Amino acid sequence: MKKTISGIRGIFGQDLNLKDVLKFCNNFSSLVKSGKCTIGKDTRPSGSMIKDTASAALMKNGIDVFDLGTVPTPVVFREARKYGAGIVVSSSHNPIEWNGLKFIIEGRGINEKELPKIIQKQEIKSEKIGSEQEISSSYIEDARKIIGDLESQPQVAVDIGGGAAKGFAPELLESIGCKVQVLNENLQGCTRGPDPTADNLDDLVAASSNKEIGFAFDLDGDRLVVVRNGKKQTPDVTLGLGVAKSLELGYKNFVLSIDTSVSVEKFIKDNGGTVQRTKVGEANVIEQMINQNAQAGGEGSSGGFILPEFNYCREGILTSGLISSMLGTQKFNEVLNFMESYFQIRDKTAIDAQLHDKVIDDVHSKLSKEYSEVITLDGVKGIIDENSWVLIRKSNTEDIIRVSAESNDENKCKQIVKDTIELVNQSYEQVR
Structure with a gap:
């Protein structure tokens, strides 16, 4: 079992079981000051029973649970801003037999000081039992306000990877004006693995050969990989394109992980921006963003662009829309050509x-x-x-x-x- 600020993960039924879920979610309750917590899961077969167990632990401690159902990680992070806390039942890009828990406080992932409180036993007494209700998210509508409507109607291929981006990524792209072809919509029969940064994405490469772009998501929808002109791009290109859009919107202050392509940093500085570097890891990037009031950035190795004003997490779905809004522009071709000159x-x-x-x-x-x-x-x-x-x-x-x-x-x-x-x-x- 892995226990880090990125979440608790393990092979379900082996080193992660429902007893563990009860313990960690009971301990997490001590950090939920709002008395409210939103929860969602990806498409892993073990997701429903883990989500129900997590909800029961929260309600036992007097916390009201707001259930989003099967949704991408960015959607839970977005809603957690409203409710004060959140749990994502997912182990991100790990193999299907894995599962886990991501914990959210005030719209951000937990930090190093909070992790021990989740791992170590907490005695919690509550005079009431929390309630549970199903809710929907305004995520697509909120994302549209950031992206805006497209003047053209680009043709886009989207590889869901059998994950939770189904019902969100294609719908967002269509709502802003894209014509979308969907691949691997369901987990059953999916032709690729859960991590698009590691997979060859052969189906998407073929499908996008006559499209303007292709997008591939991981199982919980926070990672995004771009396919362009029949070629899978490095994960850093996703971040670079998100950064280019940020510069276009007038943002200047960026935070990048230390392993992110130097081409992204050079592009930012060439366009009047500033860059700070952090340790590898989404949580480390976000912590620095919050401390320095940075406007955008991310982690190149995971294809993770982060826009703090919208979400304190990797934003695969929003980023697909932001990139689509740049298609056919000089800026899009400029950043892509610049980054492709680095290896x-x-x-x-x-x-x-x-x-x-x-x-x-x-x-x-x-x-x-x-x-x-x-x-x-x-x-x-x-x-x-x-x-x-x-x-x-x-x-x-x-x-x-x-x-x-x-x-x-x-x-x-x-x-x-x-x-x-x-x-x-x-x-x-x-x-x-």
Whole structure:
């Protein structure tokens, strides 16, 4: 089971069961000061029983539950702003047999100070039993106000991936004026996995070949991957296009994760904006956004654009609409061409988790002698030149160390990754 600020996740029936759900949701109740909590789930088969169990734990503690049913994660985050708290029953892009809980306070995900209160036992006494009612969301209408109506009617292909974006992404795109073809609408018979950043998206590539663009969502609808001209784009392109739209709207202050493409940062600065970097992770980006009152940003590696005025989470569905509103414009082609001149590779190597820190320290020592600038905000990031970098980070959940690199030269990027993985493995042998 994984217990982080991104949520609690596990294989349902093995390391995550209903007893766990009762415990964590009971503990979460201590953080719900409004006495109200909205709840929703993605399309995983175990979702309904987990949602019902979570609702029962909340109501036992006197909290009124507002049930959205099967909805994308961004919809629960949006409604949680109104009710004060929220729970998403989902494990995002993990395999179908997984499930989990994402906790929301005041429209944002929980932070490092709040996580222990959910994990550790809390004694809660309530003089009343909470109520439960089903509700609908104004999400599509709210998103339309941000995007506006399109002058043209672009043809768009949407790969739902059998997830919760069904009923939201196609409807939003149609409401602003797109002509939409839907693929993999239902989980049963879906031809791809739950994570569009990892899947080849062959069906969407084929379907979008005669369309202006293709969009692929993960199971809970917060990740978005773009397919353009028969080619799956890197997740960073999703963020880059969202950033371009933000600049068009007049936004200037951005926060990006440390592993986001340098092309996104350059595009922002070339257009008069400022950039702050954070540790990898949606929650880390959002915390910095709140602290610095940033207007937009996100995490390139997960295809996650974040617009704080609308939601404190990755916004796959809203972003698909924002990107569609740019189709055919000079700005759209400009940012896409600019980003396609950079190459990113994200790889990993097997390293015993107990030795992660020692390996990272040894790598840091070696890179400090090789590169003029080394950043230790999250792992070790070596700045090779103005267009090339490499990032070495330990995994918090697996016996692996991740190696990410970028360059405006594809062969150079491949060589950087190859050399760095060899360096990591050498360090591993030395500290064993």
